[in-house]
Every structure is written in C-alpha cells, then in structure tokens.
Amino acid sequence: xxxxxxxxxxxxxxxxxxxxxxxxxxxxxxxxxxxxxxxxxxxxxxxxxxxxxxxxxxxxxxxxxxxxxxxxxxxxxxxxxxxxxxxxxxxxxxxxxxxxxxxxxxxxxxxxxxxxxxxxxxxxxxxxxxxxxxxxxxxxxxxxxxxxxxxxxxxxxxxxxxxxxxxxxxxxxxxxxxxxxxxxxxxxxxxxxxxxxxxxxxxxxxxxxxxxxxxxxxxxxxxxxxxxxxxxxxx
Amino acid sequence: xxxxxxxxxxxxxxxxxxxxxxxxxxxxxxxxxxxxxxxxxxxxxxxxxxxxxxxxxxxxxxxxxxxxxxxxxxxxxxxxxxxxxxxxxxxxxxxxxxxxxxxxxxxxxxxxxxxxxxxxxxxxxxxxxxxxxxxxxxxxxxxxxxxxxxxxxxxxxxxxxxxxxxxxxxxxxxxxxxxxxxxxxxxxxxxxxxxxxxxxxxxxxxxxxxxxxxxxxxxxxxxxxxxxxxxxxxxxxxxxxxxxxxxxxxxxxxxxxxxxxxxxxxxxxxxx
Numbered sequence: 001x002x003x004x005x006x007x008x009x010x011x012x013x014x015x016x017x018x019x020x021x022x023x024x025x026x027x028x029x030x031x032x033x034x035x036x037x038x039x040x041x042x043x044x045x046x047x048x049x050x051x052x053x054x055x056x057x058x059x060x061x062x063x064x065x066x067x068x069x070x071x072x073x074x075x076x077x078x079x080x081x082x083x084x085x086x087x088x089x090x091x092x093x094x095x096x097x098x099x100x101x102x103x104x105x106x107x108x109x110x111x112x113x114x115x116x117x118x119x120x121x122x123x124x125x126x127x128x129x130x131x132x133x134x135x136x137x138x139x140x141x142x143x144x145x146x147x148x149x150x151x152x153x154x155x156x157x158x159x160x161x162x163x164x165x166x167x168x169x170x171x172x173x174x175x176x177x178x179x180x181x182x183x184x185x186x187x188x189x190x191x192x193x194x195x196x197x198x199x200x201x202x203x204x205x206x207x208x209x210x211x212x213x214x215x216x217x218x219x220x221x222x223x224x225x226x227x228x229x230x231x232x233x234x235x
Numbered sequence: 236x237x238x239x240x241x242x243x244x245x246x247x248x249x250x251x252x253x254x255x256x257x258x259x260x261x262x263x264x265x266x267x268x269x270x271x272x273x274x275x276x277x278x279x280x281x282x283x284x285x286x287x288x289x290x291x292x293x294x295x296x297x298x299x300x301x302x303x304x305x306x307x308x309x310x311x312x313x314x315x316x317x318x319x320x321x322x323x324x325x326x327x328x329x330x331x332x333x334x335x336x337x338x339x340x341x342x343x344x345x346x347x348x349x350x351x352x353x354x355x356x357x358x359x360x361x362x363x364x365x366x367x368x369x370x371x372x373x374x375x376x377x378x379x380x381x382x383x384x385x386x387x388x389x390x391x392x393x394x395x396x397x398x399x400x401x402x403x404x405x406x407x408x409x410x411x412x413x414x415x416x417x418x419x420x421x422x423x424x425x426x427x428x429x430x431x432x433x434x435x436x437x438x439x440x441x442x443x444x445x446x447x448x449x450x451x452x453x454x455x456x457x458x459x460x461x462x463x464x465x466x467x468x469x470x471x472x473x474x475x476x477x478x479x480x481x482x483x484x485x486x487x488x489x490x491x492x493x494x495x496x497x498x499x500x501x502x503x504x505x506x507x
Contacts, residue, residue, distance in 0.1 A: 005504050076463055078490045078502045216492030 010075050017067050017088050021095075024060040025140045028095040031057070031102035032136060032199055036129040038106055039192065042113040047106040057099035064092035080213070087213045091143060094202040094209070098136065101195040101202075108188040108195075121175035121182045125193060128164035132196050135161070135203035142207060148214040154207035155219060161200035168193050259284035259424065259454040260305065265319035267300050267309060274300045277319070278480045280473060287446060287455045289465035289486065292475035293501065298458045301475070302426050304328075305456065306342035307335045323424065340367055343417030347429040349409035351401035351416075356393050359401040359412055360384060363420040379419055386452070387415035388445045407438025411445065418449075425449065427457040431464060443468050462502050466490045474498045 005011050031050055038047045068085050071077060077085050112120060138154050169190060176186040211219050260282035267275035275297040282288050290298040300309065307328060309315045321328045328338060340363065351359050360380045361370075370376035380397070384390040389411040393404070401412050410430060417425060427446070431439040446455060446468050459465050465472050466486060473483040474495070482495040493499045 003505070007504055010504065078462065078466075079493055079499045081503050082491060 007075075013067070013071050013075060014081070014084065017064065017071065017085070020060055020064045020067060021088055021091055021143055024057060024064065024092060024095045025143055027053070027057055027060065028098040028102070029133075029136050029140055031099050032105075033133055035102040035105040035109070036126075036133065036196070038109050039125060039129065042109060044110055044113055047110050050106045051103050054099055054103045057096050061092045061096040064088055068092075080216075083213050083216065087209045090209050091206060094205050098199050098202050101199050105192050105195050108192050112185050112188050115185050119181050120185045121172050121189065123168060123171045123175060123189070125168060125189065125196070128161060128168060128193065129196050131157075131164065132161055132200040132203065135200055139203040139206040139210075142210040146210050146214050148211045151207040151211040151214070152219070155204050155211070158200055158204040161197055165193055165197040257284055258282065259323065261320075261322045262301075262304070263320045263322075265301065265304060265317065265321060267297070267304065268316045268318075269312070270314040274478050275304075276478045278475075279319075280480060280483050282454060282456060283471060284454050285450055285452075286471065287450050287457060287469040289469035289472045290456065290458045290475060291460075291462065291465050291472060291501070292481075294460075295477075296475040297478040298473075298475045299428055300478075302428055302456060302458050305424065305426055306339045306344055307333075308339075308344070310335055340420040341422050342424040342426060343420065343422035344426040345410070345413050345417055345428070345430045347432050349406060349413050349433065351404070351409050351412050353400070353402055355398045356384075356401050356404070356412060357397040360415050360419045363416060367420055369420065383415040383419040384412075386418050386449070387411045388441065388448070389415055405438070407434050407441055410434060410438070410442055414442075414445065414449075418453075422453065424454045424456070427455065429458055429460060432460065439464070462490075462504075474501060476501070 005014075031053060034046065034050045037043075038050065068089050071085050075081075135154055135157060138150070142151055142154065172186045172189050172193070176182045208219050258281040262282070263279050265275060265278045266273060278297075278301060290302060292298050303309045304317055304321055305323075305328070309317055317329065323342070326333065352362060354362070357380055360383050361376050364370050364376060364379050370379055381390060381394075384393060389408060392408060393399075393412075401409065404412060410433075414425075414430075430446075431442050434442065443464065446457070449455060450470075457465075457469065469486045471484065472486040472489045474481045474489065474493075474497070476497055482489065482493060482498040484494070488494075489498060490502060493502065499505075
C-alpha cells in the first residue's frame with residue numbers, strides 16, 4: 001500500500017491531523033486517569049488542576065475540526081484518506097467527551113470530599129474504573145496503529161464494563177437504602193459510575209470508527225450490552 | 236440477440252428496431268495493438284444505458300485507446316489492430332456489415348480541444364445532418380439545429396447570431412457547439428475524451444451540468460484526468476493501468492472504498 005501522496009503538502013496536512021489527534025488522545029487519557037486516581041486520593045488541588053486543564057482539550061478538538069475542514073476543502077481526499085478525515089472528526093469528539101467526563105468525575109469527587117469520609121458508601125469503583133482505563137489506552141493504540149481485528153476485541157469488551165456498572169449501582173443503591181446519610185454521596189457516586197461507563201462507551205465508539213477506517217464499512221452486528229436491565233435492588 | 240434503438244442504423248440496409256437494455260454496450264476481451272506493441276490487454280466490461288461511465292487512469296494507460304474502440308476511430312490509425320468484441324445493442328461493431336461512417340453518426344465523439352468547423356454556428360450543427368440526409372427541407376434542418384443547440388444548452392446564447400463564425404465563440408461555448416454537432420446526427424452513445432481539460436472552472440461546471448442532463452437521452456463514456464470530475468459526473472468508473480482494466484464499479488464505491496490498492500493509490504494521489 002502506498003502511504004505517501006505525490007503532494008508533500010497533502011502528507012503534511014494528514015500528519016498534522018494525526019499529531020493533533022495523538023495529542024488530544026494522550027491528554028484525554030491522562031485526564032481520565034487523573035480523575036479516577038482522584039476518587040481514591042481525594043486530592044482536591046490535583047482535581048481542581050484537572051478541571052482547569054479541560055479547555056486545552058476543547059481547543060485541540062477545535063483545531064482538529066478546522067484542519068479536517070481544510071483538508072476536505074483543499075485536498076478533496078478520497079477512499080482511505082476521506083475516511084481518515086471523517087473519522088478524525090468523530091475521534092476528536094469522542095476524546096473531548098472523555099475529557100468532559102473526567103472533569104465531571106473530578107467535580108463530583110470534590111463534592112464528596114467535602115461531605116466527609118464517614119458518609120461514603122463502602123463500595124469499590126476501582127475495578128470498573130481500571131477496566132475502562134485499559135480500554136481507553138487500547139483505543140489510543142488503535143488511533144496510532146489502526147487494526148480492525150483489535151478494534152473488534154475492544155468493541156466486544158464493553159459488556160464487561162456494563163456488568164461491573166450494574167453491580168456497582170446495585171451496591172450503592174443498597175447502601176443508600178440501608179443508611180439515608182449515604183444518599184448525597186451515593187448520588188454523586190452513581191453519577192461518577194455513569195460517567196466512567198460512558199467513557200467506556202466512547203472507547204468502544206473509537207474502536208468502531210477505527211474499524212470503519214480500516215474496512216470501509218461499519219460494524220453491523222449489535223454490540224453485546226449488559227446495562228439495559230439495571231434494576232433497583234430493594235434491601 | 237435483441238437489437239436496440241438505432242442498432243440497425245449503423246448497419247447497411249437494415250430497418251430500425253426498438254429496444255432499450257440496461258447494458259447498452261458489452262466489451263469482451265478487447266485488446267488493441269499498435270504494430271507489435273500491445274496497448275490494451277483483454278478488457279471486458281458492460282456499459283450501462285442512459286448513464287455516464289468514466290474511464291480514468293494515468294497517461295498511457297489505454298483509456299483513450301479503449302474509448303476509440305467504440306466508434307472504430309482506431310481504424311484510421313495505421314498498424315492499429317483491435318481484437319475481441321464490442322457490442323452495442325447486441326451488434327458487434329467490428330463485424331463486416333457495420334459501416335464505420337454510420338457507426339460514427341450513432342456513436343458521437345467530443346474531443347479534448349473544441350474543434351468547430353471554420354463555418355457559421357448554424358452550419359457547424361447542420362453539416363452532419365446534411366451529409367447523412369436527415370433533413371428533407373430547410374424547416375426540418377432549422378428544427379434539428381435548434382433542437383441540438385437546445386440539448387447542448389447553447390441555444391439561448393447563440394440564437395440571435397447563428398450566422399456568426401463558430402470559432403468566434405468562447406472555449407466553453409465552442410465545446411458545447413461540438414456537443415450540439417455530435418447530437419445533431421441522432422446518436423445514442425456519446426464518447427467524450429477529456430472534454431473539459433481546456434476549459435475554465437465555470438465552463439467546466441456548465442459542461443458537467445450538460446453531461447448530467449444528456450445522460451437522460453444518451454449513454455455517455457467519458458475519459459477524464461480529473462478525479463473529481465469522474466466523481467461528480469459518472470455513475471460507474473473504470474480504472475485502467477498499463478493497458479489493463481484494474482477495477483470497474485460504482486463510482487461511489489471506487490471513490491470511498493476501492494477494492495484494489497492500485498486504484499486507491501491513483502485516486503488518492505499517492506505514488507504508484
């Protein structure tokens with residue numbers, strides 16, 4: 001497969017687009033990793049620093065959009081080039097949203113820290129958070145080195161996140177039912193868990209886009225889901 | 236095999252028979268030789284009726300050579316030999332009973348550079364119908380000229396100066412005059428060999444819009460070096476490389492997800 005265009009400036013445009021994407025990916029993952037660290041450490045200054053970094057992700061997303069529009073207008077990309085540009089737009093949105101969820105996790109963790117540890121339900125969110133982190137890291141590898149088979153693997157692992165999310169929800173709800181003092185912090189934890197689950201969804205969306213980039217068709221099978229029938233556990 | 240509208244017109248002494256088929260033209264195992272050198276290798280493809288088909292590929296790939304097979308223009312090139320078969324509405328163009336002159340009335344051609352005759356606008360269009368005896372009197376000829384110029388999208392611009400020289404028109408108008416000239420003899424296939432390569436973007440857009448309208452009446456084959464023109468105007472695209480047909484399919488597929496890596500490299504402007 002020939003990767004270099006005859007036009008060197010076309011190569012430069014695509015390289016610039018890839019560079020922005022790599023930078024946004026690295027930043028989104030580090031924001032997410034910092035947010036889940038923050039749940040454990042409740043290091044408020046670090047969480048505030050994380051929130052302050054979010055505009056940088058927004059700016060990178062805007063740069064990717066601008067560059068993609070320029071490439072479409074100026075280069076009239078075709079085939080894989082066209083898919084790469086279109087996928088870049090979607091990847092940028094997915095990565096920026098991961099950053100948004102990290103910011104929301106940080107903001108809610110700050111609220112929880114202000115309520116006191118004795119009011120936090122004794123539940124473990126770490127396993128789900130780490131699983132999602134590994135999905136995000138794998139998705140970033142895909143952006144750098146597109147591979148449709150690896151994309152399918154990531155895509156199918158989201159069901160594990162859904163299972164953990166369902167279990168976590170039930171545990172928090174049970175804890176809140178047993179002790180109403182846990183309701184304020186428990187509510188924030190439910191939202192944090194939802195944010196983490198959504199980060200997993202976006203890692204999956206990245207895998208879907210990479211599959212489309214490589215194969216030229218969308219994954220047509222419905223992804224296995226386990227979060228459609230989450231029931232409220234009555235203690 | 237059934238014979239379509241006008242099929243008999245290119246044959247000596249045959250009456251018209253009417254039929255329309257989805258596949259207007261069938262090229263089968265077509266090879267072209269210039270002396271000892273083979274320029275085209277065993278090309279087979281079907282051309283859809285009432286649609287635009289683009290032939291693309293780098294210079295020297297054989298696309299224009301292939302285009303010229305459809306009206307036997309290769310006959311006039313010394314030492315050129317064509318093998319295989321090309322059928323239009325079931326009639327083999329290379330059969331002994333096909334008259335090349337009548338064939339070229341039925342399969343019109345528009346060239347890269349507009350080449351109007353050094354005659355008036357009216358005479359440029361009337362010339363073909365006159366030598367083919369298509370008009371019994373001046374009224375009929377006037378009708379053919381007006382109708383052809385209208386179909387070529389030129390009537391409104393020239394109706395008040397039909398006696399002006401055709402060579403005095405702008406480049407884009409000259410090219411549309413040549414299209415009117417081709418249409419005037421009643422073809423049902425139009426061959427276009429880089430028809431916009433000498434035109435500015437506005438004139439190109441006008442001709443492309445015209446091609447889009449003409450496909451309602453004609454089967455059109457166009458050779459173009461402009462990837463975007465092929466993408467804009469054609470329903471199907473054939474990619475040639477070094478005399479071989481590499482890939483042939485729906486234009487949307489060719490430009491979004493081609494099956495062949497050579498096609499991908501060419502349409503993406505990559506080093507091939």
